[in-house]
Amino acid sequence: TYGWDVTDARKIWCFGPDTIGANLLVDTTKGVQYLNEIKDSCVAAFQWATKEGPCSEENMRQCRFNILDVTLHADAIHRGGGQIMPTVRRVVYAATLLAKPGLLEPVFLVEIQCPESAMGGIYGVLNRRRGHVIAEEQRPGTPMYNIKAYLPVMESFGFQADLRSATGGQAFPQAVFDHWQLLPGSPLDAGSKTEQIVKGIRKRKGLKEDIPSVDNYYDKL
Numbered sequence: 001t002y003g004w005d006v007t008d009a010r011k012i013w014c015f016g017p018d019t020i021g022a023n024l025l026v027d028t029t030k031g032v033q034y035l036n037e038i039k040d041s042c043v044a045a046f047q048w049a050t051k052e053g054p055c056s057e058e059n060m061r062q063c064r065f066n067i068l069d070v071t072l073h074a075d076a077i078h079r080g081g082g083q084i085m086p087t088v089r090r091v092v093y094a095a096t097l098l099a100k101p102g103l104l105e106p107v108f109l110v111e112i113q114c115p116e117s118a119m120g121g122i123y124g125v126l127n128r129r130r131g132h133v134i135a136e137e138q139r140p141g142t143p144m145y146n147i148k149a150y151l152p153v154m155e156s157f158g159f160q161a162d163l164r165s166a167t168g169g170q171a172f173p174q175a176v177f178d179h180w181q182l183l184p185g186s187p188l189d190a191g192s193k194t195e196q197i198v199k200g201i202r203k204r205k206g207l208k209e210d211i212p213s214v215d216n217y218y219d220k221l
Contacts, residue, residue: 013067014043017051017059028066034079035070041081042067045088053101054093055187055211056201061104061180065092087219094217102182103194106153109178112163113144114171121166122147129155129162150178187211 011027025046029035046065053060072079110131112122119136126133131151138145151159156175163171185192188211199209 041084049092108175118167
């Protein structure tokens with residue numbers, strides 16, 4: 001069960017977004033009346049919310065949301081999708097902001113072939129771009145070396161030209177997407193690099209630069 005409580009694992013409602021993402025909605029309630037009637041609306045709202053998260057309207061990843069308790073109106077007319085979906089979406093957003101969200105960045109696996117004389121230049125370029133070497137080995141019967149390194153996609157623009165300049169054209173890189181990694185800090189930390197990146201994304205999308213405050217999601221009766 002991958003470290004999950006068996007009872008919780010049996011009550012996973014869905015994965016999201018698109019029913020296959022790395023986020024989960026889990027029903028941890030006990031004896032809530034009418035809950036099954038709103039399950040489909042909750043799942044639809046969860047797919048919507050995890051596809052466009054509150055920080056930058058990008059896909060969310062690696063988040064688990066527990067439904068702890070629900071109080072529903074006794075009249076079925078007030079339990080329709082039109083009422084439930086926007087409410088669940090707002091709850092997911094509020095829970096995300098209260099949990100001190102982070103920002104994931106994509107990372108390339110870069111494989112570089114080079115002679116030994118070019119290795120110093122390669123290490124220098126990688127260090128300047130937040131990359132780090134994970135393996136280095138000589139190719140049998142040749143003077144060439146294979147270097148494997150992780151390089152954030154954000155730092156990869158102009159990488160080949162920089163590498164060519166630092167090695168006199170003796171290094172030959174290939175890059176493929178490998179994984180996501182968490183940037184230091186939170187988008188909610190004022191003045192942090194993560195906040196600046198999120199503001200840039202929001203500006204590019206035509207959104208207000210500041211991330212909505214959790215106060216926006218407190219509904220008063």
